[in-house]
Amino acid sequence: MMRNYLQLFILIFFSLNINAQNLREEIKLKNADFKIYDTDSSEKDLEVTRYQIIDSKGDKLEHIARVFDKKKDKETFLGIYRKNDSEIHFIEFNQTKETPTLDHYVYTPDAKGKLVLVKKEVGLKDYPADLPPKFKNNKPIHPEFVGGDAELNKWVEKNIAPILKKELATKDLVLTLEIDENGTATLQNLSLLSLNSETEKALIAKIKEMPKWNTTIQGYKVTGLAFIPVSKP
Template identity: 85%
Template sequence: MKSYLFLIIIFLSLNIKAQNLREEIKLKNSDFKVYDIDSNEKDSDVTKYQIIDSKGKKLEHIARIFDKKLNKETFLGIYRKNDSEIHFIEFNQTKEVPTLNHYVYIPDANGKLVLAKKEVGLKDYPADLPPKFKNNKPIHPEFVGGDAELNKWVEKNITPILKKELTTKDFVLTLEIDENGTATLQNLSLLSLKNETEKALIAKISEMPKWNTTVQGYKVTGVAYVPVSKP
């Protein structure tokens, strides 16, 4: 009996997890908590970033993996954010030339985080990674009336077009905003839509109100990620 108890204690000790609150953040008026989750596995020490929304839904990304057998760090992760997006960068250090993966999440109208962009095997930091300085918000085109008005326009004009598709998944539209404030859909090939739906979506985007591209005295262009989900 003692030997069985000893084995159980050893097994539990190899999977100890600790959770520490890292910070509370706000993205597009939705609140999130970011935790560090540490676990002591048999062959490695693992730390993950865990972000939890107000409804308790979670997503995780690597913060650090230390390989005990190799006696070195094999993966390292960071995250950056601005007022509307959170970016995760994961460095793969198992290769001779390290690479990184880039993930961008944004909250939809219900505060649910959805994946807006994924890039793997990059050799350098992506150009759209937010700066590391806290509260430093890079300027970008703004929808007149802000996110609340943008969500209303999407719900009225885009959601009906994608009504059937939204029963199985959420969408993130990637819009390129030119200096005149005109929006153009960029990720059409990734949406896998029927031809008639695709045409209707392009036509409706062309009717989108002009974005404000004069921000803080500068004329700006850029990319906007617009989540579309079932109401």
């Protein structure tokens, strides 16, 4: 079964060596105005993008949007946000673990228009049910494998499990796939799987043969990550 996992860190310090600050959007929550920026910075071996939320008084709140570890040559964190008329939600994938984790933070403005943390959930195994906007089944839209989870499981069992037969004899694995807007899947967590070079090549080649995912969902063009557990048949 494909699942998405996330984790979020609240940052109360300002990043150093900021290279760029781009206005992402202007939003209104309970009649309070906010601007959301993307800020990029380099910190040692990391390339970091943060969401920076600024209220009408100039007060700032930051959350990680993406962390790329240049030394490991891989993405280690990925964050997103969602909003409704009164709340803004932040969630983030922590991809440093073999099984990615999910944390969820919810803010709402107080009477003075300052964002206040009103909810915190950590260690979730899937998107929280109250994450806005609420699409079908109360879940945010994301790329879908043609035929759904049942067909995805069949494809993985037929094409991926045989390649990982040796590794699956002693443990279950989780593949992290990034799905681009064209529906093409790319393996992201190869360095965490501890595979020999021959198995790596076979796995990468097979993922390239994977059918295109459906990325037009409910009229929206979407991209995202797919976390696919693989176990011994």
